[in-house]
Amino acid sequence: MSSNRVTVTPEHLVVEPVGLTKLWSFTRRLQFPLEHVRGATFDPGMRDEPKGWRGPGLGLPGRLSGTFHADGKKQFWNISGYERAIVITLDAAEKFDRLVITVDDPDQVVDSVNSALGAP
Amino acid sequence: MGRPRQFEERGAVAAASAVFCQRGYASTSVDHLVDATGVHRGSLYGVFGSKHGLFLRVLDAVDAHDSSSAERLDVILVGLLELAPTDPRVRERITGLLEAHDITAEHLGSRLLARAGLSDERLPDEKEST
Numbered sequence: 223m224s225s226n227r228v229t230v231t232p233e234h235l236v237v238e239p240v241g242l243t244k245l246w247s248f249t250r251r252l253q254f255p256l257e258h259v260r261g262a263t264f265d266p267g268m269r270d271e272p273k274g275w276r277g278p279g280l281g282l283p284g285r286l287s288g289t290f291h292a293d294g295k296k297q298f299w300n301i302s303g304y305e306r307a308i309v310i311t312l313d314a315a316e317k318f319d320r321l322v323i324t325v326d327d328p329d330q331v332v333d334s335v336n337s338a339l340g341a342p
Numbered sequence: 343m344g345r346p347r348q349f350e351e352r353g354a355v356a357a358a359s360a361v362f363c364q365r366g367y368a369s370t371s372v373d374h375l376v377d378a379t380g381v382h383r384g385s386l387y388g389v390f391g392s393k394h395g396l397f398l399r400v401l402d403a404v405d406a407h408d409s410s411s412a413e414r415l416d417v418i419l420v421g422l423l424e425l426a427p428t429d430p431r432v433r434e435r436i437t438g439l440l441e442a443h444d445i446t447a448e449h450l451g452s453r454l455l456a457r458a459g460l461s462d463e464r465l466p467d468e469k470e471s472t
Contacts (some may be wrong), residue, residue, distance in 0.1 A: 234423060261392025267373040279470055293384060309372075311391045320387060329368075336394045340431030 225287075225302040225323045226323040228331045233280060235259050239287070241299050252298065252321070260311040262335035264266040269304040273297075281302040286322075300310070308332055351389060354379040354402075359400040363416040367397060367424040397425070401435045403441060414443065415453040422450075 229236040237252040274292025286301040297320040301307055306328050310321040325331045357378045361370050370391060378384050390396040401421060404414040418436055425432040439445065455461040 228379070261390075261395045261396065262374060263387075263392040265372045265393075267376075268369060309387060309392070311387050332394075336392065338427055340429060340434075 225300050226325050228323075228325055228335070230334050232256075232338075235335060235338075237271065237310075237323060249298070249300070250303040252318075254312060254316060256338060258293075258313050258315050259339060260313055261339065262308055262310045264307075264332050265309045266304045266307055268307050268309060268322050273299065287326075289318075297322060298326065308336065317325075350381070351399075352383050354386075354389075355396070355399050355403045358396050359403060360368065362397060362400060362420055363413065367393075367420050398423070398431060398435065401432070405439055405455060411443070412453065414439070415445065415450060416457065418445065419454060419457075421451060426460065 225240055227238045227240055227260045233256055235254045235256060239249050272292065273286065274297065276288055276290050284301070284303055286299045288299065290297045290299055296318050298318045299322045301322060302324050306324050306326065308323060308325055308328050308331060310323070312318055312320065358375055361374050370393070372386065375386060375393065375445060377387060379386070382471065386396065387405045390399060390471065400417055401408060404417045418439055419431050421436050426436055
């Protein structure tokens with residue numbers, strides 16, 4: 223049911239939109255070097271955040287896919303339900319400063335991202 | 343932009359520290375942190391990167407000598423219980439705090455009991471000196 227598959231390798235964070243959201247978000251796969259990843263947070267409260275303006279992508283209640291622009295930066299959103307939403311922040315080297323995505327197991331994904339960042 | 347972010351950050355970290363001590367790490371939501379710090383969600387993410395990043399800053403803040411030893415112990419206890427088993431950065435910082443402030447297992451145990459109202463608040467070495 224999740225809309226995104228997140229994989230952490232020793233060097234990269236990989237986010238793959240699953241199923242139809244792949245089309246709507248115009249994104250098959252996002253890959254970031256771990257040194258550009260600042261952290262991950264489980265945050266259902268993103269539901270009430272201003273999203274900024276969209277382009278390109280799709281927006282329906284509770285479902286949101288695509289690139290959004292706010293505060294002069296780009297955010298990648300791929301949400302199907304906020305109750306399992308996570309926020310991944312990236313540093314200035316990346317074109318997105320934030321990814322807001324729904325995953326199957328938010329706690330597990332957040333812990334694996336944050337632990338990988340601290341690995342020696 | 344001309345804002346004294348240094349002060350804002352320090353206040354936000356102190357407010358976050360109180361929330362983490364009261365609720366624990368996992369039970370603290372970003373909504374709780376937004377409410378307690380008065381900082382917008384977008385700025386919290388921008389400055390600290392994540393809830394985890396903010397907790398690391400709280401661990402750094404209780405290293406300062408002006409923070410109370412009860413608060414320091416509470417933050418360490420939350421970190422030990424919820425994060426340290428799987429989180430190398432938290433484990434490393436807590437190791438540093440234990441060494442820098444001569445915190446023993448007995449201090450941690452006494453504080454844990456005191457928090458639960460099962461013993462008096464004084465630390466073991468304070469008892470010895472009275």
